Structure formats: structure tokens, C-alpha cells
Amino acid sequence: MSEVATRSTRAGGVLAATCISTLVVNANTSAVSILLPAISEDTGMSVTTLQWAVTGYSLVGAAVIVTSGSLGDVFGRRRIFQLGLALFVGSCVLIALAGSGGMVIAGRVIQGAAGATILACGLSLLSVATDGPAQLRAVSLWGAAAAVGAAAGPLLGGVLVDVTGWQGLFWIDAGVALGCMALTAATVRESRDEERSRSIDYLGTVLIALTLTPVILGVTRSGDWGWLSAATLTCFAISVGAGYAFIVVEGRVAVPLLDLALLRNVVLVASTIAILIGAGTINGLMYLLSLYFQDPDALDLTPLEAGLATLPATVGLVAVAPLVPKLAAKVGSRQTVGVGFALSAAGFAVVGLIDASWHYRAFLLPLIAIAVGMGLSNGPASAAATASVPERQVGEASGVSNMARYVGAAVATALAATIYGTVIGNQTADGAARSDALASGLGAASWMMAVFSVLGVLMALLLRRQRVGRTTLGDAAAAAAAHTHTLPTSRAEQAGTAP
Structure with missing residues (x-):
């Protein structure tokens, strides 16, 4: 085989391994909320406590996302990527065999470290394996895989609960991850950053x-x-x-996780907070809807029906996002982000008015409004994060925004679960019907997320007003993946949002 053909085969192997693993990680992450009622029934642990299966994952991911990239740069990207896949396989097996809620939570904590490592090192492997137009196509496909996985996860989880039991998701994911390990071993060359300091900020x-x-x-x-x-x-x-x-x-430290000087960049800070809010509210929403839709005293949907019911929020977000860069190019990033958060706030406010008599169709329009709003705000906010710094700091800005995404998911889900559970407990203790208490709990948590979305509008005011230049396929892919991972956008868009 010629050298060109060999290089092409290896690039294809890297692309397949990284895209498949990214799809699986994001599908797994978004599916878990749908599984919680079934896990609760099998293990006897309350869904309130099981929220740690969601928040614990995000919490560890926040701590590991930047460090795992550093480990790959120093010790070898393929080696650390394979370690992430191995951890993912082990965590899936632990969860699938779990006899208690505590084992499920422990497995998800491990999975948080594994998922963050797979995403960080997979993208690095893809970037060094290709260049020029090929790199643009590869990263675009990676972003599309991340978006599709996140959108399909709840539906996949609902299908598997009915067909295989909730454990089926983790057995399938373990098998796919093992296949990615074999493909990586066969096709991916080792790479590292020889010029980078070997100092890693473990503390x-x-x-x-x-x-x-x-x-x-x-x-x-x-x-x-x-x-x-x-x-x-x-x-x-x-x-x-x-x-x-x-x-x-x-x-x-010599190479910090967070360069404190970046915090003086107002646009970066504002866009990062916007990313945190967007990630937090979508994760909090999916957690609450998964519980409310399946509760016998609320909508009493099956897991499959609940997965289908959340599609307007997941698929709608992904479907709108690729169109956003062109819109931002016409009206400006600041306006696009502001309108997006305002639309999400309005959708959450409508859900905040929920009554126990509501049927699913009453949720449909506000869910679409929330999805469209998040689709409008996520992409331009992520673009602003990487565009607000010099080119040499784009990687650091991406790391900060990805860390914020995990932090937002962990904190907002915890807050939503606390408000939901507290209101239900208080109203039930006061003699309210459980159906009314459930509606009040969802409404109160939705108002909290509406307030956060209004704060997102305020963050948008700190972005630049000017319009951006011509957009590319990579910009569309970055926007589609923006609710799961920050990808750098074209220099034209960066110039339009830089301070």
C-alpha cells in the first residue's frame, strides 16, 4: 500500500473511532435521565438521590475535561484516549451489573471522567491526523456526531428500557466502546505535544x-x-x-487549568457564563421532564413515550443550530444570543404556569420555544468564547467554556432536583394531591430556569454588536455541537466577536 493510501486509511480510522465514540458518549449522557425512574424502581433508591447519577457525572467531567487534554499532550493522545475508552467500558459494566443505586452513581462518576477524556483527546487526535480542508470536514463530522448523539439519546434510552431493560443501554455502549478501542489500536498513531511543558495541574x-x-x-x-x-x-x-x-x-503553577488573566476578558467571561446557563437549563429541563412525564400521578408515560415526548427539546435544538451562524452573520451575535435567551425564558415561564390538568400538547409549544431559543444562543456564545482571544489562546478558551458547560449541568440539575423535590414534599405534607404537588414542583423549578435565562440576556449585552463575516461548514457543525462541546469557528466569525 502506498504512503498516501496508508495515511488516508489511518485518517479514516481516526475519524471513525473519534466520531463513533463521541456519538456514544453524548447519547449515553442524554439518555440517563430517561432511565432514572426505571433504575429507581429496580434499586429502591429515590429518583431524588439518583440525581447524583447526573450531577456526579457532570461534576467529575468539569474537573477532568482540561486535565485529560493535558495528559494526552504529555503522555500521548492515543494512550489517554484508549484509557478513557477503557474507563467507559468498565463504568458501563459496573452500572449494568449494579444491584444498588449507589453502584449506579459510582459508575456514573467514573463515566464522567471517561466521557470528558474521550471528548478532549478524541478531538485532539482528529486535529493532528488531518489538516486543511480535510481537517475542516473531519471536525465538522465530529461535531455532527456529538449533536446527533445528544439528540437521539433520550429516544434510544426509552426504546431500550422497553426492549432490554435499562441495563441494555450500558451493555450496548460497552460493546461499541470496545470496538472503538480495537479500531484505535489498529489505525491511530500515537502523538503528543513535544514542545509543551510536562507540568500538569493535578492539584x-x-x-x-x-x-x-x-x-x-x-x-x-x-x-x-x-x-x-x-x-x-x-x-x-x-x-x-x-x-x-x-x-x-x-x-x-507553570501550566494552570485556568489562566486567571483570561478572566479580565469581558467577552470571554460573558460568553462562558452564557454557555454555563445554556448547558445548565437544558440539562435541568431534561431531568425534570423525564421524571414528570413518567410519573403515574402526572402524565404516566412509558419510557419510550417519554423519550418521544422530549424530542421537540432535543431534536429542535440541534435542527435549528446549523442555521444560526448565517443569522448571526446578518443581525450580529449579540442580538442572536439575546433573542435566544429571551425566547427560552418565555418558554420556561409558560411551563412555570403548569397545572395538574395539563396534557402533553400543552408542553409542546413552550418546549419548541425553549429549544429554538437555546439553538439561537448556544452557537454564537461558543463562537464568542473562542473568538474573543488571540489565536494562540483559542484552546484555552475552548477548555474554559467546556468546563463551564459541565459546571452548569451539575449545578443547575442539582438546583432543579432540590426545588422540585422540596416543593413536592412540602405540598404533600400540607395535604395537597400528589398530582398538584408534582405540577407545583415542576413549575417552581421552571421559574428558576426562566430567571437564569434572563441572566443570559444580560450576558448577551456584553458581546459586541457588529455583524460577523462569511460562515463555513465548520461554523454550522460547531453551532450544532455547541450544547455539548465548544469547537473553534472560522477566523471571520472570530474577528466579528473579538473585543
């Missing part, structure tokens, strides 16, 4: 986890402990202390 990774875990624990247990109880305040104090220590450490 920063630990401090991120130590900052997030106590605050999420305090929020989720505040209903039982009380907001001003010693236990809750201790959790918050630990988070504040760890957060301060993180800032101190980042100012001293």
Missing part, C-alpha cells in the same frame, strides 16, 4: 472537584438539613475555601 483538578461537590451536596440536602444548618453552611464554607485555594494555585 487544580482536585480543587475544582472539592469546590463543586460540597456546594452541590449542600444544595441537594438543604431541604432536610435547612439552609442555615451547620451542615449546609459547612459545605458552603468548604466550597469557598477550595475555590480560593484554586485561585491561589492557578496563579503559581
